[in-house]
Amino acid sequence: MEGSSEAAAPVEAPANVYQERLREGKLVYQDCADCSSAVFYPRVLCPVCGSGALEWCESAGRGTVYATTAVHGRNREPRNVVLVDLDEGFRMMSRIEGTPAGEVEIGTRVRFEARLAKDEPVAVFVREEG
Amino acid sequence: MSLRGKTAIVGAAESDLGEVGSGFTPLDLIGQATTRALADAGLEKKDVDGLFSASVYYQMPTLSVGEYLGIRPRYSDATMMGGSSFVSHLLHATAGIEAGLCEVALITYASTQLPDGGFRGVSDPPNPYETPYGPRYPVSMYALAASRHMYEYGTTREQLAEVAVAAREWAKLNPKAFKREDLTVEDVLASRMISSPLSLLDCCLVTDGGGALIVTSAERAKELRKPPVYLLGAGEAHWHRNISRMPDLTVTAAVDSGRRAYEMAGVGPKDVDVAMLYDAFTINPILFLEDLSFCEKGEGGTFVEGGRIAPGGELPVNTSGGGLSYNHPGMYGLLLLIEAVRQLRGECGERQIEGADVALAHGNGGVLSSQVTAILGSANAL
Numbered sequence: 001m002e003g004s005s006e007a008a009a010p011v012e013a014p015a016n017v018y019q020e021r022l023r024e025g026k027l028v029y030q031d032c033a034d035c036s037s038a039v040f041y042p043r044v045l046c047p048v049c050g051s052g053a054l055e056w057c058e059s060a061g062r063g064t065v066y067a068t069t070a071v072h073g074r075n076r077e078p079r080n081v082v083l084v085d086l087d088e089g090f091r092m093m094s095r096i097e098g099t100p101a102g103e104v105e106i107g108t109r110v111r112f113e114a115r116l117a118k119d120e121p122v123a124v125f126v127r128e129e130g
Numbered sequence: 131m132s133l134r135g136k137t138a139i140v141g142a143a144e145s146d147l148g149e150v151g152s153g154f155t156p157l158d159l160i161g162q163a164t165t166r167a168l169a170d171a172g173l174e175k176k177d178v179d180g181l182f183s184a185s186v187y188y189q190m191p192t193l194s195v196g197e198y199l200g201i202r203p204r205y206s207d208a209t210m211m212g213g214s215s216f217v218s219h220l221l222h223a224t225a226g227i228e229a230g231l232c233e234v235a236l237i238t239y240a241s242t243q244l245p246d247g248g249f250r251g252v253s254d255p256p257n258p259y260e261t262p263y264g265p266r267y268p269v270s271m272y273a274l275a276a277s278r279h280m281y282e283y284g285t286t287r288e289q290l291a292e293v294a295v296a297a298r299e300w301a302k303l304n305p306k307a308f309k310r311e312d313l314t315v316e317d318v319l320a321s322r323m324i325s326s327p328l329s330l331l332d333c334c335l336v337t338d339g340g341g342a343l344i345v346t347s348a349e350r351a352k353e354l355r356k357p358p359v360y361l362l363g364a365g366e367a368h369w370h371r372n373i374s375r376m377p378d379l380t381v382t383a384a385v386d387s388g389r390r391a392y393e394m395a396g397v398g399p400k401d402v403d404v405a406m407l408y409d410a411f412t413i414n415p416i417l418f419l420e421d422l423s424f425c426e427k428g429e430g431g432t433f434v435e436g437g438r439i440a441p442g443g444e445l446p447v448n449t450s451g452g453g454l455s456y457n458h459p460g461m462y463g464l465l466l467l468i469e470a471v472r473q474l475r476g477e478c479g480e481r482q483i484e485g486a487d488v489a490l491a492h493g494n495g496g497v498l499s500s501q502v503t504a505i506l507g508s509a510n511a512l
Contacts, residue, residue: 041258068274072323083274083374092259093374122262
């Protein structure tokens with residue numbers, strides 16, 4: 001097949017697709033049609049197999065805290081930064097809201113929520129109920 | 131064709147260190163270090179035909195350095211992968227010398243970050259997948275790795291603190307070290323939290339300083355002033371740039387760089403007399419002790435207990451006092467090579483490891499991103 005090894009030019013910049021979906025309240029990632037890897041952050045080729053056949057998928061937004069830190073600063077409350085492993089098999093940086101920064105524990109089940117910060121959409125997580 | 135023993139470090143020197151005062155530029159310090167390293171080697175500036183540098187100041191570092199020093203290299207390499215870059219330059223210089231592209235290589239670096247406003251790192255564009263969450267670069271990234279290591283292997287803050295205390299014990303034996311006062315595990319635990327679990331004294335110093343190394347062929351090295359310190363093996367590896375893309379936060383690419391270096395050198399961890407493990411944060415040496423096979427994965431915290439890497443311990447690590455207590459001018463990889471050279475020449479005075487013939491120098495860059503391992507040896511180790 002002619003040009004089958006070449007990545008198809010994306011119709012829209014991957015980062016823009018991510019941001020637009022996030023603005024709609026959806027957390028999206030890419031799924032590789034050739035090797036089934038879950039790809040995050042969004043890009044134009046699969047970093048595992050090199051395929052350009054990446055399909056946008058919406059995450060169910062459920063995941064587990066993989067690593068956590070509380071970032072301290074003078075004259076303000078510490079803020080939490082985590083890495084979350086999503087159930088679909090990709091990892092992302094985020095923060096856990098509704099829990100004091102220093103009390104976020106690795107292994108905690110968390111759920112995605114979209115926020116707006118200075119009119120920019122941000123993906124955050126909260127603890128799963130129960 | 132192996133590069134083992136093909137080149138040697140023949141000159142090594144620091145610039146002024148610590149706080150150099152306002153007005154000095156990184157290029158001034160590079161000039162100091164280069165003059166001293168050439169004198170150490172018994173070579174002249176006109177002998178240098180290969181130039182290697184990396185910088186967070188100059189976008190085209192070998193051009194800026196070449197112009198300032200008045201060197202017109204025929205081989206030039208500004209590989210930039212953070213603090214490990216200079217260990218990488220040693221490997222690249224060796225390849226260049228062996229290929230006949232240059233004969234005498236200068237590897238140099240400096241920073242004047244204190245008068246320039248404090249810690250000065252790289253300035254990549256904002257990352258839309260990390261920047262919005264406000265991690266403090268780079269400490270939060272190392273803190274995330276430490277949190278995972280503690281979770282998986284039960285590593286404790288006390289064990290992290292042992293790394294800082296061992297570094298301080300070595301620094302007390304080094305007149306050039308920036309921090310030489312007493313330090314206890316309790317002091318480290320009580321210091322201001324920066325990004326949990328890492329507190330202020332888990333973090334490297336922020337100082338001015340720099341250094342220079344002169345590298346040439348093993349053949350030419352024999353005619354020079356100082357005993358040659360041979361490159362026995364080296365390996366480099368990198369798997370990620372951003373911490374959110376590091377596959378496993380408890381395993382660094384040092385497993386690859388170390389294996390490559392050991393294979394080229396024909397030695398293993400048991401043959402290493404002294405190890406320089408890039409200690410930007412206390413978690414680093416713990417990870418590298420594991421990934422470079424000095425202990426099993428997960429046992430790094432236990433390994434550093436009881437002064438095992440401190441003076442008098444089983445494995446001398448970071449005998450200068452390291453980035454934690456000796457000096458850390460933004461990027462530290464060149465300074466750990468200088469200490470390895472001095473140990474193999476027997477120039478370390480009170481902190482000298484008797485009969486040191488094999489030294490491992492391991493550089494780290496970015497956020498546990500680039501890993502470069504070099505194994506150096508005296509003539510006895512060839």
